[in-house]
Amino acid sequence: xxxxxxxxxxxxxxxxxxxxxxxxxxxxxxxxxxxxxxxxxxxxxxxxxxxxxxxxxxxxxxxxxxxxxxxxxxxxxxxxxxxxxxxxxxxxxxxxxxxxxxxxxxxxxxxxxx
Amino acid sequence: xxxxxxxxxxxxxxxxxxxxxxxxxxxxxxxxxxxxxxxxxxxxxxxxxxxxxxxxxxxxxxxxxxxxxxxxxxxxxxxxxxxxxxxxxxxxxxxxxxxxxxxxxxxxxxxxxxxx
Numbered sequence: 001x002x003x004x005x006x007x008x009x010x011x012x013x014x015x016x017x018x019x020x021x022x023x024x025x026x027x028x029x030x031x032x033x034x035x036x037x038x039x040x041x042x043x044x045x046x047x048x049x050x051x052x053x054x055x056x057x058x059x060x061x062x063x064x065x066x067x068x069x070x071x072x073x074x075x076x077x078x079x080x081x082x083x084x085x086x087x088x089x090x091x092x093x094x095x096x097x098x099x100x101x102x103x104x105x106x107x108x109x110x111x112x113x114x
Numbered sequence: 115x116x117x118x119x120x121x122x123x124x125x126x127x128x129x130x131x132x133x134x135x136x137x138x139x140x141x142x143x144x145x146x147x148x149x150x151x152x153x154x155x156x157x158x159x160x161x162x163x164x165x166x167x168x169x170x171x172x173x174x175x176x177x178x179x180x181x182x183x184x185x186x187x188x189x190x191x192x193x194x195x196x197x198x199x200x201x202x203x204x205x206x207x208x209x210x211x212x213x214x215x216x217x218x219x220x221x222x223x224x225x226x227x228x229x230x
Contacts, residue, residue, distance in 0.1 A: 034219075036221075042224075043205060044157065044205070044221050046220070049218060089156060089157065093217075101147075101170060102147075102157075102159065102219065103159065104149075104156045104157040104158070106156040107155070107156045
């Protein structure tokens with residue numbers, strides 16, 4: 001089955017700096033890659049996603065890049081703010097009959113220092 | 115449009131008791147998923163259901179755990195004879211029926227189970 005690895009496990013940045021979180025996946029059939037933000041005690045919330053026919057997607061301060069050949073994708077947050085502090089999870093969906101089955105990375109705890 | 119509804123939000127059970135967690139998907143969604151999140155860890159897939167049908171239960175422990183999504187009513191995740199290791203947050207998610215590959219799934223607020 002699919003294996004998603006996420007790095008780093010913790011990331012501390014100064015307010016205003018950029019943050020980058022990287023994920024790799026193993027199943028070349030995976031074709032949908034969402035990113036979720038989870039605040040303490042809350043549900044994971046979708047912040048951005050990318051499909052395999054696209055190399056990059058941007059939404060204000062958040063961008064995601066996908067390299068299908070290398071099987072890795074990254075989340076970029078620019079001009080970080082204290083409210084960006086949370087745990088971020090990447091995920092991969094393998095498509096086919098299991099196109100709604102998600103495999104999650106282990107999470108990155110982002111701390112934005114004011 | 116109400117989101118994915120889960121209850122109870124918090125549940126405390128003694129070892130050996132049963133836990134029942136309920137999930138009502140978003141309106142118009144016919145696919146339900148259960149994920150487990152242990153403290154300080156990521157989300158692990160447990161089971162994927164459609165109405166009256168278990169599609170994939172490869173992430174479910176073989177014993178004590180079961181799930182259903184009846185024709186009427188919410189999806190239920192049932193844990194029998196709970197042990198301390200079952201303490202976790204259980205998240206339900208739903209997605210619409212869609213023939214295209216890759217669907218966004220929407221999570222409920224979670225049910226936090228504590229076994230004492």
